[in-house]
Every structure is written in C-alpha cells, then in structure tokens.
Amino acid sequence: METTEFQVTTTERLDKLVADAVATVSRSQAKLAIEAGQITVDGATVKPKDKPKVGATIRVSLPDPEPLDLTPEDIPLEIVYEDADVLVVNKPQGMVVHPAPGHPNHTLVNALLYHSPLSQINGTLRPGIVHRIDKDTSGLLMVAKNDHAHQSLSAQLQAKTNLREYVAIVHGNIKEEDGVIRAPLGRSPKDRKKQAIVADGRPAVTHFRVLERYGTYTLIACRLETGRTHQIRVHMAYINHPVAGDPLYGPKKTLKGAGQFLHARELGFKQPTTGEELVFTAPVPENFAKAVRHLRQQAGLPVDKAI
Incomplete structure (x- = not known):
C-alpha cells in the first residue's frame, strides 16, 4: 500500500x-x-x-500496482537494420514503445523481447530502449541489444552527435524557409499529461525547414538537437504551427487521419563496436502520404513526387 x-x-x-x-x-x-x-x-x-x-x-x-507483463509476444516488426549490437525498427503509428500503466502489454518491447535479447541498463520495464517516440508518432527507433551498445548510443545522444530527423504536417503557412526554436520544456503546471514551455524547464532545441507549402498547412522537416518529451509537438504549437492531428497541442479542426502527422524519417548514429557511421531512412506511412497527396492536389502541386 x-x-x-x-x-x-x-x-x-x-x-x-x-x-x-x-x-x-x-x-x-x-x-x-x-x-x-x-x-x-x-x-x-x-x-x-x-x-x-x-x-x-x-x-x-x-494499493501497490500490479506488476507489468513483460512476456515476449510474437508481434510483427519492421526491422530496418540489425547486427550483434543494435536493432533499428520502423515503429507503426499507434504502438506504445514500452509497458506502462494503461498499456501493460502488446508494446514494442514485448515484440522485441520475442525477437532478440536486449540490454538491461534501463531495467526490466524498458529493456533495450535508448530513446522513445510517442505512441501516435511513427518511424525509426534504435534499440540496444547489449549493455555496451546501450552505453555507446546513450553517450551519442548526450553528445548530440546522432541524427534524428522527422517530417510533419503543421497548421498554417510558415513564411520562413527555416528556423530554430529554443525554448525550455517541462511538465505543464496546468495539465500533468502535457509538456509546456516553462522557465525552469530542461533546455530544448528544434531545427526546422520548410519542404512544401499548401496555404493552410505546411510540410516541414525537423531535426532534434535535444530529445525532450513531446518536443516537436510543443515547440511547433509554441510558434503557432501545431502538428496536424495532434490531440494534445493542436486544434480539433484538423486533417483527417489517425493520430498526429509526425514521422521519424531519418536516424543516424555510430555503430557501437566499429564506429561506422550508419544512416537509415523510412518512408512515411500511407495515411501520411495520402494526406500529402490531397494537400498537393488542393494547392495545384505535383501529387506523386517523393516526400
């Protein structure tokens, strides 16, 4: 108790x-x-x-919480890369990364445990997980298969030497070609489920550049210099261009689709043992691509070019 x-x-x-x-x-x-x-x-x-x-x-x-189930589950995984140290997976939208209250199983970790041994540095609830992406964000995630790899990948994140680029559809017409958002993040004092820009928050830096403009929406690429919870979502809302479909930080009137239009497209890091520079790319999911085609058609742009 x-x-x-x-x-x-x-x-x-x-x-x-x-x-x-x-x-x-x-x-x-x-x-x-x-x-x-x-x-x-x-x-x-x-x-x-x-x-x-x-x-x-x-x-x-x-009462004390019931222990979470970390049973390996035979859930299909899209593995982009694998060696003796690391896995790179393309997480589908809607999948929770690791077990937590409210999501005790059927997570990415359950699927990973069925596939491979994982590092134990993060303890029993988040084995192998070096960084996370939100449930309703799709895209690339690196996973450590052993403690040596975990220490190396974590050090790269701290040193800001790895590459993490996202694509997003955001509300409004961004006039600048690119920009940098520097605003500290912490738990919202008004809503514990949200993050917010707070004076005593942790430093957070997001770089963005415009890929296409559709009038009422803009397609952007974002590169993370830091990796705070909900960072892109909060930062884009902070400059009045919230991510389309974002249920926490965006308007209710938005693009049709399941979840926010945010995808971790590119991931790069040094292989923990060899030091080789590895870079991976994952195409946006079909619901994202469909929304882009629709917006391009409305804006009179070529519909079928790559995103």
Missing part, C-alpha cells in the same frame, strides 16, 4: 487536487480512488466533485 498525505492550499475539486499533487495519479484515476474510499479528507470519505477547505489534510492510500 502506497500512502501520501498533503494539505490543501487552494480551492479546487478533490479529484483535480489529487491529480495535481500526486504525479503517478491521473484525474480519472483519482476519481475512481475517491469513489473506492481510498482518498479521504480529514479522515472522511467525500465525493470527487467536493472542494475541500484550505488547510484540510488529504490522505491518498493506493
């Missing part, structure tokens, strides 16, 4: 107070816990919508 206590400092709904105060609990989880009597105010059970008085003591007593 995990127990947390804190005092109320502002007048808000109880479920929101708990979600804001306890990083591991979402608002919907808080609501269920309150209804189950696992959260009390000054020792009394209350309702999720109740607003405790300032100074009241909230006690959160949650």
